[in-house]
Amino acid sequence: MKKIAVFGKPGSGKSTISKALTIATDIPLHQLDSIVYNVDGTLVDRQVYDDAHNNILSSERWIIDGFGPIGSFYKRLEEADTLIYIDLPYPVSYWFVTKRCLKGVFIKPEGWPDGSSVLKGTLESYKTLKMCPKFWNDQFISKLKEPSEDKDIYVIKTVNELNTFVRDHVQ
Template sequence: MKKIAVFGKPGSGKSTMSKALALATGIPLYQLDSIVYEPSGKLVPREMFDKTHEKILSGETWIIDGFGPIDSFHQRLDAADTLVYIDLPYLMSYWFVTKRFLKGLVVKPEGWPDGSSVLKGTLESYKVLRLCPKFWNDDFVSKLQERSNTKEVIVIRTVSELNEFARQNVK
């Protein structure tokens, strides 16, 4: 594992898992929300994002957490040697988004862009969760599994599997 893409629905534990992996392995972590958004919460200009994203992908090692623009997502899937898809049940993702919001009233959530509104981000997460079944579905998982011939593909479907993955990979 040298180039790791961690992705999934909002509230699936991507940022927490990615940070733990980075600490355990020493591989640099890039959280997409911090690259896609300015500290004010506005989107960075697309050209700036693309330049930053390409620079990261050209590195020898990285962990990238998040989704971002669809074409950049596919570039990451191609460039990574390890794909970690966290596919928790929707009810669990809704609970984790809500929990992140409540906790965010006191402390900035893991991987949250500096200066971004936790309330706006939470509402956006709920909106995205409603749309997720159109993208994160069995067809996507099948296409992801096709990549397992050339890279390690890990699909995590439960909190128990998430904890087990962390136990095995974060020492």
């Protein structure tokens, strides 16, 4: 594990796993929300994002947490040696987004861009979750699971699998 892409729906535990992995492996963590958004919550210029993303991909070791623009997502999947797709059931993701919002009143959520509104981000997460079945579907999973000799691929489908992955690969 040197180049790790962690991705999935909003509220799936990506930031939690990514942070645990970076602590355990000392591989630098790059949370895409902090690259995609300015501190005021607006989108960065696309060229600025692409330059930052390409610089990360060209480094020897990285953990990238998030989705970002679709073109960069597929590029990241190509470059990574380890893919971690967190595919929790929708009710769990909705609950985790809600829980993050409630906790966000007191503590900035893990991986959240500085200065961004937790409420605005939560509403965006709900909108994104509603659209997710168009992308995160059986066709995507089938393509993801196509045999690859140079990649380790993990598909995490339950909270128990999420906790087990962290315990087995991080601690």
